[in-house]
Amino acid sequence: MIDFPPAIQNLIHSLKELPGIGPRSAERITLYLLEETKGTKQKLVQSINEIGAKIKPCSRCGFYTEETLCSICLDHSRDKQCFCLVIHPIDVIKIERTGAFRGVYHVLGKKISPLDGHVPEDLPLSPLLQRIDEEKPREIILAFGADAEAEATALYIGQILKKRAIRVSVLAMGLPAGSGLEYADSVTLSYALSGRREL
Amino acid sequence: MIDFPPAIQNLIHSLKELPGIGPRSAERITLYLLEETKGTKQKLVQSINEIGAKIKPCSRCGFYTEETLCSICLDHSRDKQCFCLVIHPIDVIKIERTGAFRGVYHVLGKKISPLDGHVPEDLPLSPLLQRIDEEKPREIILAFGADAEAEATALYIGQILKKRAIRVSVLAMGLPAGSGLEYADSVTLSYALSGRREL
Numbered sequence: 001m002i003d004f005p006p007a008i009q010n011l012i013h014s015l016k017e018l019p020g021i022g023p024r025s026a027e028r029i030t031l032y033l034l035e036e037t038k039g040t041k042q043k044l045v046q047s048i049n050e051i052g053a054k055i056k057p058c059s060r061c062g063f064y065t066e067e068t069l070c071s072i073c074l075d076h077s078r079d080k081q082c083f084c085l086v087i088h089p090i091d092v093i094k095i096e097r098t099g100a101f102r103g104v105y106h107v108l109g110k111k112i113s114p115l116d117g118h119v120p121e122d123l124p125l126s127p128l129l130q131r132i133d134e135e136k137p138r139e140i141i142l143a144f145g146a147d148a149e150a151e152a153t154a155l156y157i158g159q160i161l162k163k164r165a166i167r168v169s170v171l172a173m174g175l176p177a178g179s180g181l182e183y184a185d186s187v188t189l190s191y192a193l194s195g196r197r198e199l
Numbered sequence: 200m201i202d203f204p205p206a207i208q209n210l211i212h213s214l215k216e217l218p219g220i221g222p223r224s225a226e227r228i229t230l231y232l233l234e235e236t237k238g239t240k241q242k243l244v245q246s247i248n249e250i251g252a253k254i255k256p257c258s259r260c261g262f263y264t265e266e267t268l269c270s271i272c273l274d275h276s277r278d279k280q281c282f283c284l285v286i287h288p289i290d291v292i293k294i295e296r297t298g299a300f301r302g303v304y305h306v307l308g309k310k311i312s313p314l315d316g317h318v319p320e321d322l323p324l325s326p327l328l329q330r331i332d333e334e335k336p337r338e339i340i341l342a343f344g345a346d347a348e349a350e351a352t353a354l355y356i357g358q359i360l361k362k363r364a365i366r367v368s369v370l371a372m373g374l375p376a377g378s379g380l381e382y383a384d385s386v387t388l389s390y391a392l393s394g395r396r397e398l
Contacts, residue, residue: 002274002295005265007253011246017239018228029217031289034250034263040216041251045244047210051233052240054206064233066204075201090230096201 008034060131062107063092072096072104079103081138085128085157087111087150095143103141106131111144111153120156132164139167146173207233259330261306262291271295271303278302280337284327284356286310286349294342302340305330310343310352319355331363338366345372 003009008030015026033041057063058070065071072078072092082103086092092105106128112120132140140161144150154170161168174192175184184192202208207229214225232240256262257269264270271277271291281302285291291304305327311319331339339360343349353369360367373391374383383391 001298002269002271002291004292005254005263005270007246007249007265008263011250014239014243014246017242019231020224020227025219027289028219030250032218033247034254034288040213041247043216044213045247047206047213048232048240048244050206051210051229055204055233064204064207066206070201071204072201089233090226092201093203099200 057089057107061105062089062109062127063105064089077102080135083132083137083140084143085140086143087145087153091143101141103139108153111149112156113149120152123153123157125157125160129160132161132166137166139169142168142170144170146171256288256306260304261288261308261326262304263288276301279334282331282336282339283342284339285342286344286352290342300340302338307352307356310348311355312348319351322352322356324356324359328359331360331365336365338368341367341369343369345370 004012011030011033012023012026015021015029016023021029033044054066055064056066058065058073059068060073061070063070063072067074079102084095084101084103084105085108086095086105087108087110089107092107095101095105108128109124110118110122112118112123142154142157144154158168158170172195173188174195175181175188181189203211210229210232211222211225214220214228215222220228232243253265254263255265257264257272258267259272260269262269262271266273278301283294283300283302283304284307285294285304286307286309288306291306294300294304307327308323309317309321311317311322341353341356343353357367357369371394372387373394374380374387380388
């Protein structure tokens, strides 16, 4: 039984390492790239090389940028006194897509995660605290998500920030939009109950 | 609303052109490549460059190879008098994986497809006919699949080959292995009936 030549097998193998790409997808993409003549291969190679060469963290907030400061930190129309603290750079995009936040961000980079060996002392807080001392924000929103590790991280950072007399808030928890009661788990439902608001 | 820096958007866009990769997968793979530090980016770039530089069609059968002849054409244990005619190079791998064929292949490259503007006269038959004259195969199996275009291609090529007094066969049609009658469409079932064999 004959298999593909080594160069083809290598590409299938490399593609399989990507998230969400299984053996069949890897083979399909490889065969597509083998047969295409529109320059997709070259464009792909160039794009991969460019993210490696051009993208770096914003020196102020940690979001992705090609310059020293990201486009959010450079935007004069943003409220620089309201920080949104997130764990990953992608979280910035998620919040931006809501269109509901006009402040600035700070990317923490990691959360408390005992299973990955990240204890509270490992959190890279000194850049944040230094930025707070310099920029004196009015409010900090902890936008960490609702899993146990994110909540532990929010609790730990919340305590530190409150000592500095800053208003600290966390994202609301409750029913996801568009979903009925029958799909809500009991923890979510209890949060929705305790966080109820008067009409 | 701020989006990713251009280099990141470019990679997402390039990935979306690949088959089976939608906007969310493209974003997920891009973010994975942004954060990875194990050399996945470099390996991927190298593999894509290599298939472009190294892979070419076998000068005899048209399957993928890095040399002049592919590993099947170079294999002395294969039956060189039995050709399996396929449409795409990937079909070779599909048949090889069955382990049920010990002959050699010939990749046609295209099938009759009026919608794509491929009329019978467009089929690249002269390399095949020249190879037949030189190697004088005993049998040619037309392994084209069971759609209308593949059947038209088989009919057309079959007529030409039979004039040369070569035994020509097509793949059997019938029930797929492991499937019950309740899932078979009526065309498949009528083929299975007419192709029935005595026990």
